[in-house]
Amino acid sequence: MKKSTVLAIDLAKTTLQLGKFEHDGKMVYNRALSRQQLKERLIKEPSAVVAMEACGGAHYWARFAQSCGHQVKLMNARSVKAFRTGQKTDRNDTLAIAIAAGQPTVRAVPVLSTEAQAAQSLDRARRLADNQCVSLSNQIRGLLSEFGIVFPQGYVALRRRIYGVLEDGENGLPATFRELVWSLWRMLERLRAHADELQRQLERRVTEIESCRRLLALEGVGPVGAFRLWLSLGDGSGFASGKNAAACLGLTPKQHSSGGKERIGHISHVSADQPLRSTLYQGALAVIRHLKRRHPRTRKEQWLAALVQRRGVKVAAIALANKTVRTAHALLSQNTTYQPQ
Numbered sequence: 519m520k521k522s523t524v525l526a527i528d529l530a531k532t533t534l535q536l537g538k539f540e541h542d543g544k545m546v547y548n549r550a551l552s553r554q555q556l557k558e559r560l561i562k563e564p565s566a567v568v569a570m571e572a573c574g575g576a577h578y579w580a581r582f583a584q585s586c587g588h589q590v591k592l593m594n595a596r597s598v599k600a601f602r603t604g605q606k607t608d609r610n611d612t613l614a615i616a617i618a619a620g621q622p623t624v625r626a627v628p629v630l631s632t633e634a635q636a637a638q639s640l641d642r643a644r645r646l647a648d649n650q651c652v653s654l655s656n657q658i659r660g661l662l663s664e665f666g667i668v669f670p671q672g673y674v675a676l677r678r679r680i681y682g683v684l685e686d687g688e689n690g691l692p693a694t695f696r697e698l699v700w701s702l703w704r705m706l707e708r709l710r711a712h713a714d715e716l717q718r719q720l721e722r723r724v725t726e727i728e729s730c731r732r733l734l735a736l737e738g739v740g741p742v743g744a745f746r747l748w749l750s751l752g753d754g755s756g757f758a759s760g761k762n763a764a765a766c767l768g769l770t771p772k773q774h775s776s777g778g779k780e781r782i783g784h785i786s787h788v789s790a791d792q793p794l795r796s797t798l799y800q801g802a803l804a805v806i807r808h809l810k811r812r813h814p815r816t817r818k819e820q821w822l823a824a825l826v827q828r829r830g831v832k833v834a835a836i837a838l839a840n841k842t843v844r845t846a847h848a849l850l851s852q853n854t855t856y857q858p859q
Contacts, residue, residue: 523566525588526616527556528608529575537612538563548609560586569619571595572627580629591619592627625766628756637723638749641742644720645793647713654706658699665691673710720745729753732849735856736842737818738801746794747846754851760844767791769798769840785836798839805838806831816858 528535534556537548551559560568560583568583570576572592580590593615601621602614618624630638655676659669667683669676680703683689684696691699724730724741733744750767757763764770768790772783806826814820818841825834849856 522589523564524616524619525560525563525566525568525583526612526619527568527570527579528611528615529570529573529579530608531575535608535612537609537616538566539616545613548612550608557582560588563588565589567591567619569593569615571598571615577630577635581632584629590629592629593618593624594627597624625762626756628752634749634752637745640716640720640723641745641749644713644716647709647716651706651709651713654702654709658702658706661695661699661702665689665695729850732855733846736845737858738798738805738838739842739846740801743794743797743801746791746797747843748850750791750794751843751847751850754847757847760847763847764840764843767843768795769836769843795839798842799835802835802838802842803831806835818858 522541524539526537526539528537533550533552535548536551536556536559538546540546556579563586565587566589568580568588569591570579570593572594576592580592583590598611598614598618601617602610604610651673655673658676658680662669662683667689669679680699683691684700684703721741724734724745727745727748730741730744730748733739733747734741736744739747751757751763754763757766761770768786770785772786774781774783806822809819809823809826814823822834822838825837829837845856848854
């Protein structure tokens with residue numbers, strides 16, 4: 519890639535920055551273009567490496583560049599930031615993208631197809647609906663708590679008691695406040711129905727994807743976990759090994775070593791696929807809770823039970839999530855099925 523011409527693009531909504539750099543690092547041009555001008559330039563330019571940050575709209579431009587015969591390298595914005603010098607401008611960002619594209623240690627992000635991006639949109643819409651339900655539910659609880667009415671946690675408990683509170687004429691709630699809470703509750707019910715419908719769509723999508731069906735066999739992996747694993751790992755070709763995949767998802771401890779002394783810390787709280795890691799962590803906790811009620815049946819369960827006794831539940835849950843990602847990478851890259859020993 520170092521011997522190829524690099525077309526570095528700093529993405530934006532309307533005005534995009536395009537820089538062309540020869541294989542020896544010499545800059546040919548670095549100018550701002552409109553969306554139509556960028557398309558025309560990509561069509562006219564001979565085959566080159568198109569480098570971009572993996573941000574909003576990156577996969578659309580990556581697919582367009584590939585259709586024009588270019589090789590595409592999408593990179594994490596955090597990796598590119600390390601190569602930027604001077605103030606943050608579009609020109610300096612383009613220079614940083616071009617430099618990062620030639621570094622072998624900067625991993626490329628796989629380009630999503632239109633089908634995979636549509637599936638990713640379904641997961642994000644479902645997650646947004648869930649977050650909105652939680653936010654609106656918390657607002658209803660907070661408003662009622664100001665009048666001394668407190669509900670147990672959970673949507674079911676709120677639904678069971680909200681009607682009685684609003685119909686009770688002796689609890690001192692003003693009529694205007696009752697109307698307000700009733701309107702918020704009706705909005706919450708519509709959001710909950712919308713979130714449930716998106717969940718059903720996701721589960722149907724999982725049954726249609728053969729890779730997701732194979733991932734469901736893993737311990738602690740449900741429809742949401744299988745769907746997100748498939749979106750993150752693809753066919754496994756984007757990662758050199760399962761260990762690299764687990765590290766990319768934030769399931770390996772951070773290392774700060776110097777002078778031959780290795781210092782291993784906690785897992786990263788920033789550089790990670792936090793929604794997927796949270797899903798795998800919750801699934802691992804469920805496996806551990808279930809394992810406490812019966813004897814281990816497989817070698818993995820024996821390993822997990824021993825690890826819980828030695829290091830505790832949370833460390834064991836992260837270790838199981840790490841092993842789940844590595845196993846999922848092997849299943850997807852080798853096109854095999856999971857067979858616990």
